Amino acid sequence: MTPRGEESVGTGRLDTALADTVRRTGASAGGVYLLDEPAQALHLAVMCGVPAEVALPWSRMAVAAPFPVTDAVREDRLVWVASQDDMARAYPRAAAGLPYRFALAAAPLPGRARCWGALLLLWPASHPEAATRREQGHITAAARRIAHTLDQAPVPAAAPTRPRLIPVTADRAADPSHHAAADYVERLPEGAVALDLEGRITFLDSTAAALLGREADRLRGTRPWQSLPWLDAPLAEDHYRTAVISRDPVAFTTLRPPDTYLRFELHPDASGISVRITRATPPDGPGPAPPGPAPAGGYAPAPTAPGTTPPAPSTPAPAGTATPAPPGAVPAGAGAPGAAQVGRLYQLLHLAAALTETVAVRDVVDLVAQQILPAFDADGLVLSAADAGRLRITGHHGYDPQVIDRLDGLPLDTDLTPAGDVLATGVPSFFADPAEMARGYPRAPKISGKQAWAFLPLVISGRPVGCCILSYDHPRPFTADERAVLTSLAGLIAQALDRARLYDAVHDLAHGLQQALLPRSLPTVAGLRIAARYLPASHGMNVGGDFYDVIRIDPTTVAAVIGDVQGHNVAAAALMGQVRTAIHATAGAAPDQVLARTNRVLADLETDLLVSCLYMHIDLARGRAVLAGAGHPPPLLHQPGRPPGPLPLDPAPLLGVDVDLSFAVTDLLLTPGTTLALYTDGLIEVPGADPDRITADLARYLAAHASQDPGLVVDGLIRHAWRSGRYTDDIAMLLLRAEPQTS
Template sequence: MRGPHGGEHAGCVTSYGAAGPAPSASPGPRRGAGADGPAGDGPAPEALTADALPVVLAESVLRAVEAAGGYAGGVYLRSGTPGLLRLAVLAGLPSSLFRPWWRMHENRPFPVAEAHRSGQPVHLGDVEEAMRLFPQLVASLPFPFASLYIPVVRGRERYGVLVVLRTPTPGMPVDAPDRGRMLAEARRLGLALDDLAAGGTRVEWPGEPVSVQLPVRTGPPVRIGYFDWNLDTGTVTADAGLRAILGEDAPSPWSVEALTARLVPEDTYALWALARQAAGSGGPAARRIRLKGPDGGLHLLEVTARPVAHGPAGNVLTGSLVDLGTGLLGSDATDRLPRAILAIDRLGRITYVNARTESLLGLPRDTLAGRALWEALPWFAHPYHEEQLRGALLSDEPIHFLAHPGHGAWLSVSLYPGQDGVTLVLVPEKNDPAGRPPGVGSVRRADKADEAAEADGLTSPEGRAAALYRPVALAIALSEAVTARQVSAVVTEELLPAFGGRQLAIYLLSERHLYLAWETGFPPGFLEPFDGVGLDAHVPGVETLTSGRPLFFESMDQLGAAYPGLPLDAHTGARAFLPLIASGRPVGSCILGFDAPRGFTAEERTVLTALAGLIAQALERAQRYDSESALARGLQDALLPHRLPVHEGVETVGRYLPGTQGMDVGGDWYDVIETDDGRLALVIGDVQGHGVAAAATMGQLRSAVRAFALGGHAPEDVVRGTNRLLIDLDPGQFASCCYVVLDPETGEAHAARAGHPQPLLRRTDGSTVGVDLAGGVVLGVDDSATYPVTRLRLGPGEVLALFTDGLVERPDTDIDEGIERLRRALAATGSAPLPETADRLIREARQSADRPDDIALLLAARWGTRAHRA
């Protein structure tokens, strides 16, 4: 199915990447990790372990929504990208309608990020409280709703955030019982995810969210069928009534796959979640859910679990399936109403249509059955209409607006939300908003700029609303942009399409001059004369900044008349010059260009001015980031060794690569220290995190290790002393480390390790093995930790490789696979010189544009004698 944004409808997701195996339309029984249900609920049957991660998440969301009295909920789960959360499951709302909120970085000013970052729950009882604490949330979702956000943690593991949306309670905080129930559910989910992780499931979500239908409250029965589902064996025994409803002639028993194959994925996940919940409840539990049948109609499923832990029947789920016909046949009473009425469930699927709707839309009921609203009525995919639908699904207040299906009369649309969905009333307008009867063309306009604006769709109510809607998307995208280049790219992708622009230029202020930072769409070299222009120049890009007022020119003729002698390009279109001012501080100016003349409505001028403020704030933040990044890089360059000691019997080579995400600098380091007794100390370490703080902590640890080593301390004392120092400093970080002291004459070595990857050893025959070093916990965690020492020998011609996990770790593979790749690569270097060997080992990482972590590598080769080295 196609969603309102043109992509695949998230309710039919068939793959969720590294979060686990790709779910089919009917997840079936499979042995594997995650067989145990949430702690406190008893073990779940083995037959319920299929696609365990999404099912566990769906179950938890259903429980949380019920516990908090909500109408929707979801789970944000950590992804393979550090600091990035992804929406994994969304219940009670169509996920495709909420695409801008699928990704959430932990540094963003939103309650989901705050709960994950701080580890503390966030409760927002109404829109006023949300506006006070999280204004960007209200700016992006300006509807009255309450929300609860509970971090999902287990020990030191931060898995994500559990979210519930519900009706607001103005002036009343979320009460203690609701907070307690949500907290208990988050703890239960944390235990379940911990069990999955222990069983080998990667508890991450890098893909699109799974939609889950919530149980419904009502539905008149037409036909009914019954079944028994043995949860231990996965077999289903169905009566004739159920077989007739599902169109299945084959007698039962069936496998559970035969039952779920007739369901769409969002219903399948809900059914599995209910089954897990019922099976783990320890007593009878009844649930009701609406399922989409093979004929497209909706059926009401009621399931009851009666676990018999030691009985001959095992765990049995009994159920009844109520056929609601197509779910769309209105009664005589509604068909006689002079209004077109249809209804959707909370996932946006059409559940009801009366006769007047068929007549108005020219579509029979059977073509609308079970379809998403924006698929059946494509004009509902318009951003303005999406916004109205989001408002109805998030609030309990009716919404009214005008819409134009693309032909015929305008429609007055009313949305009436309820617990289980939204009822829509469509009324044709006798005259359109301009007072013209249906079918009459536009009144001719003398102003060509207005005609161009109308052609862009910006003079219609929908077009103006779309332009007003765009700040939401731009604000969300700007909050994720880090560098000035990323900010400029976001403006290009979001701002230009919204207003039909073709050219964009961004100038940044530095020492009272404007310098071109970004351009697109202008003729090559056209903007060069304006690069570096001073603030005393009489050009619109300067005067919009110095005056603080945006300048709009509906044609190049207007621009040329206002600024005689100003070089103009070949385009005849309009221009908008926007001042970029953040909190009263000038940042630069932005130029928008259009291919044709056009007018700027009052709404558009207001929106563009507001957007310029957002852009300025993002650019100012990016400039601070660039300054801090330069400081961090300089700090790191100063702290890493510029050359390593030269020793007669041992050659050492080090390499460092920064990550390509975040600050681009981290806490990885290496060092080679020549002690007073003629031995060499080989050190490699990795401080958690990135940026100035990580680099500063790295410098402190490197200095501490060097001081302990030069003081003649034994390896275990060096690592233990460094651990205590890091705890005393308390920078809120921890680090791993590997410390090896080597005697160049004998090749004897003593090594201590603190949570760091094991080194590799390449022998003279080319074989390469991992060195098994005893180890202790990472530095900075336990002040009483001990670090045992392992003795080893480095023979003549052998190479020892120390490395950080950035060289071997990839988001989509196990770290052991990365170590094995490095081992094979080291073995394949043969007799190559040590610097060439180091370059070959990091070649693939150096060429990659996506390095989540920084990389350090230290190689040590013992040659023994000059003859052997030659």
Template sequence: MGGHADEGTLPHTSALDEALAQAARDTGAHIGAVYLLTGSPQVLVMETEIGLPTQIVKPWTTVRLDAGAPVAAAVRQGRLVWVPNPQELACRFPGTALAFPYSFATASAPLHSDSRMWGSWILLWPAERPSELSESELDVISATSERLAAILEQADDCGHPLRPTGEPRALTPVAPPMPDPYEAVAAAGYLERLRDGSVALDLDGVVTFASPTAADLLGTTVAHLLGTPLWETATWLKDPAFQDRCRAAVVGQQVASCSARRPDGHELEFVLHPDPTGLSLRITPSPADLPAQRLARSASAGASRLPRADVFYNFLHMAAAMTRALNVREVVDLIAVHVMPVFKAQAMAIMRAESGRMRIVGSHGYCPEVLDRFDGQTLAAPSPAEQVVRTGEPAFFADRDELRQAFPETAQDDGMSAWAFLPLTVSDDTFGVCTLAFDHPRPFTAEQCATLNTLAGLMGQALDRALLYDTKDRLAHSLQTSLLPGSLPDMPGLEVAARYVPATRGVGIGGDFYDLIRLNETTAAAVIGDVQGHNMTAAALMGQVRTAIHAHAAVGASPGDVLQHTNRLLMDLDTDLFTSCLLIYFDLRLRTLCAANAGHPLPLLRPPNMPAEVIDIPAGLLLGIDADAEYATVEVPFPPGAVLALYTDGLIEAPGVDLDEAIDGLAEYLTSAPREQLQQIAGTLLDHAPHTDDIALLLLQHRANST
């Protein structure tokens, strides 16, 4: 199965396979895989595996080197990565815990030699094993890592390097010894006499044995079952929850159970007994009084729990939404929507450790008085939050007595009766705590604790990004504000209104700018422009363009010459960013405008008692493209009462809308806007903007009392 090897690589692939299989046998691991580092950018591609069902192999064939997965972390860190249980997997690798939500322990080790890093390999054990690797297991892992790396290096030296195909070889686990004929006949007779149905599956769910009773319960025949996946013959078992329980049993090597309803309405009970080679299913009719839908019930009885399918559904939605969350408020809202209702929590608070104290950065369900009491709580005194930050481990308290017993000196006076304190961790650093509070005492099952811990891992990563975003956003807008003029000069006979509106979300700092430069008592220069991009580089370049235009305009250069000088400056800066710019001189005494344009949207002029129209200015090249570019000037009347509108493309551009039609529409809005107040006109134009990009708007009106 899997990738094909040529004659030159065959000895090396065989040696690689044998080394992996031997390591699994020597350590008692039931699953193992070897990943090779390849490609640009580099990724880890599975070369060979043992013990994994095909359904699980496919999504894990390729792993990005920057992924939150143990096999990738082993390569990045260049050391053994040991994860002893699902709880620690959820804390350290929440993405893997989400995509692989089963109970296991795992060790991943890098494969490197003196010459290079070749990849990594991984082993899985049932989670019930000891929490630490034994000396003998560590010796096997170390020796096997050296052996695998030597095989890969030898193959490369021989001119036959192993190159993964994306179809890993699947090694067959060692099967138990074949029974003698007498034992086989006796076992068959034993199974036929049972009233329970018995079915054996391999790792891919293919039926290798079925008793007549099982075939009858499944509504088919033994002949139809043998050699095909169980859910292809009994298609009503093609249920994600049933297949998930089968995978959970194989990966965790734990007995599991579930129930499923046949098409005729009768319900069957399935108990799944795993070993490294497959599953044995015991099938019985369900009692008549069994609830109709229990398709994700664990084998352990007693404690109430969330249906696994519901938890997984919320996992997927929350994980997808968390990747889009930009700021802390959005993260808090997502937790309130996706976590609190599922676990029936009544309140939630997110706290960040900062300068020796816990600071609340977001909450839901708590009143302000409660938040005030806990905000600023010191980390020097014992408390649940302090313990979680210090240890990185979650803390669960089913009632007030449990909390008082653990922290007798701490009063959690928030009106609640049970709590889950979850660590918010990034790269093994616990920086905060998410507290979920419940208004009634409640026990926390092991599965619920593991689920909450996994969710906390997702929350920690999202919150870390959100905190960083909020910090950058504040800095960006502070920089944007400092680069734009704080105020515009007053000129008799001229009314001015300027607006800057950042994009709604997620765009970052923009390169839109405007300015008004007073040249003398009756003349001034208005400029508006847009530097390509939405980052600090664009903002910095915007500041340089504004400074250059201001300097050249102040010494009396014409609009065309100012743009030409500024263009040469950008060429000298050797920047990859281009800039559109519109520069207009106006003379209130002569009642004229003189304009030059470097690829910017055309301005609008609304003469008194007339509709607004476009000023047709020849569009020169954008600044920063051609050092020899020239910019023509155009002169038009600017009578008293006229309104001039300069704007950036964010005011008009929208997906699927023709630019000329958008400008015509803007002219109509300007025509119908109020005649007296320039600020009202600005508001009218902004009300009709698509707001998909930053907007800079500069309006100027020639008042009739100028001379």
């Protein structure tokens, strides 16, 4: 299937641009991700230099996910990962699925009017860890050229359905000397095999066929670990993947049953892998001699005879790569039928690492939809849980809402779908086509129109708690490998879903308590425009002790308060309510007295939590405000005709530090147009950024937009500080603007 993104940029344009970039930068592999803005996801459109199955787990990624290409797009910068150690530290989820040595760069594709996506480049393990300034310039220039190619496309690029694999180099032209080269190889006393980057055998000589024990015609076009049962083990494929990704020479020794040890030396480049095969020394005796002339057809193995140890590889493998097995090494094994391929194993590791990062049920559903569905080429998802004897759907993707309404709430013993039976037995069910499904559940295929299904029980401690359904828009057989991986994956999904449901229950309780304690509405006061926002952290418990309030004292006097209780839990939310009550009880007194009395209330509560607070007494009739703070960030101040910035306040400790604290006050003249932005520290504590610089930047933004509606200004300040929208802490904001009073 041709990706839609390929068609939209014209045949070959994006392919040529990527291949040229890989050659010019000296990279070993590369790919172009296109940004799907509505879905906020990156789709791999075209790639070269690595097998397609290696990139499968990363063919679609949410922009918010932690990966180099997503960071490049989100932060609009070049991301350089120098080594596997750097990858493990910065991107542990990606490192779990790619445990190889290589260097990596990701750069955004800056178009004329939008970011098109990201360029991804990989270098061999031999690349220096530091990228020079000149090299970084080449990478960013290449990204701009690809973005220009996308800008010039007659039809805008769209998210592809699947990535297109292209060669890095052009096909080598036919040369008469190739026959002489083949004759030369045939005369050597060792086997020669050529693999393409997908791992398929493109050439082997008769000696190699003899050593491998199979006719050459039956091996060409196959992958060795699939066509040779004794190589059907993760070890062989993992060595191949190490060579093709790290571009390191790799050597290993394995047993060809019953008693022949073979040594494989893999030498990779941009076009494929050359493999040298020789006899190896057995663990318990002298090694067999190199084979003699191969028999006709190259099928029968050469006889074993005492001889010498085969020579060492011509190019030593760098540190950290696979090395030849010494005498006594464990053989690769006979490889049981149906053994999972190493790519599936690493894919499972990648998905397992991703599932550990999910928090809420919505996170689990999104992860399964964004990464697990593409990994298994599925089109639809339904997650359901057993609740009071019924199947309650907790999440879905790729289904019409009317179908979901019909399936939601079915009894567990329903014959409309296999989900109930799967829950009752704990045994997965696979249906390759509608006819197979209709034999047991005649009405099921007619409901959704899907053509193949995998029903996976979600089991926790031996107890089925739900069912995960993957569905397909086309008939599809399920191999033993896929069934094994999907069944294992269901266990990981069950654990993640169970944690997420518990989290959601606690969160709903705590968040409901917090919302009940925040003011439902703010008073309308002549001469004062007011706007407020509370935003929970986008990650973690999503509930904390941030609060704000505006308290009317009389028609021309109000009190404004903002604060932050330490912690993100139910205790913090409950204490926040008690602090607000204490402030309400003393509002109208001098600001320093309000804070002092609130501090004594905290001492009486004997809590271990501390509270930052800023209290402001506003007298609109006199155009004057008096402020006092307790360890809280000073408000941003803008007055027409004056430079904006934080309002200087005398520092004071947090509430709860000492029962006998005193608090200094600050006077402020409220001229018409004076705007104050009160906020909690979650607004300015952006990871990797200087809070002072962010504060100064926000003050300039406030001055530039102070005349706008206060609600729009508050929203703009939050977006300006947190461009990604993923807040790491709660944010409370209160914006106050003095207006001319009408008589």
